[in-house]
Amino acid sequence: MESEPVLMEIHLSEARLTNGITNDGDIIPAGSRTICHAESSIITVDGETLQNIHTKLDTCGSVSIAHSSYLTQVKRAAEHGLPQIRLTGIGGKSDILNMVGVVQLRTPEGRVKRIQCYVFDSPLGPTQKILLLSLQSVIEASINIIHHMDLSVKGKRGPLRFWPDNKSLEKICRDISSLDLKPTLHRRVKYQEHEMRPLTSMKLRSVANGSK
Numbered sequence: 431m432e433s434e435p436v437l438m439e440i441h442l443s444e445a446r447l448t449n450g451i452t453n454d455g456d457i458i459p460a461g462s463r464t465i466c467h468a469e470s471s472i473i474t475v476d477g478e479t480l481q482n483i484h485t486k487l488d489t490c491g492s493v494s495i496a497h498s499s500y501l502t503q504v505k506r507a508a509e510h511g512l513p514q515i516r517l518t519g520i521g522g523k524s525d526i527l528n529m530v531g532v533v534q535l536r537t538p539e540g541r542v543k544r545i546q547c548y549v550f551d552s553p554l555g556p557t558q559k560i561l562l563l564s565l566q567s568v569i570e571a572s573i574n575i576i577h578h579m580d581l582s583v584k585g586k587r588g589p590l591r592f593w594p595d596n597k598s599l600e601k602i603c604r605d606i607s608s609l610d611l612k613p614t615l616h617r618r619v620k621y622q623e624h625e626m627r628p629l630t631s632m633k634l635r636s637v638a639n640g641s642k
Contacts, residue, residue: 501531
């Protein structure tokens with residue numbers, strides 16, 4: 431007898447807060463009007479490239495979901511090695527999601543990032559065709575999440591940007607933490623020595639004159 435497929439329940443939230451009113455610059459607002467988002471270029475199953483597709487970058491998301499029109503290789507979740515799931519937090523529970531496809535994101539350099547997404551064809555709030563990338567998808571696709579966080583909190587969104595040279599977020603963090611400040615410090619010391627040199631010479635001349 432064939433065993434029943436595993437069903438995972440995953441919470442997905444679209445709740446948003448607006449900035450609070452405060453005259454104190456030391457108080458950080460409680461939230462913003464939108465989650466992190468961007469615009470993607472997607473290659474469809476027909477080979478067509480769709481431009482400026484609104485893409486949510488959900489750094490709290492457990493799974494990526496997308497409208498079927500954005501996906502290729504749509505099959506049952508089990509054929510992609512994934513369980514079927516049910517989403518909660520969007521006005522209750524979703525239907526069981528048991529179909530998975532692959533979204534193909536085109537980078538500015540012409541590379542293609544392929545990401546598994548569960549098929550989600552229902553409208554989500556004002557969004558008729560959703561494309562939402564999970565935390566793991568964002569990181570493994572080398573998406574520059576810091577750039578898009580900065581734009582999003584300012585109420586903007588721009589074309590999907592990736593880390594240079596296809597670097598991982600881990601590599602970017604290592605690069606930042608290992609920035610060599612020695613040349614800067616060396617220049618600063620040399621500058622200070624240069625500034626102090628006239629004063630030192632004057633003191634030496636004063637001492638020499640006093641000893642005569």
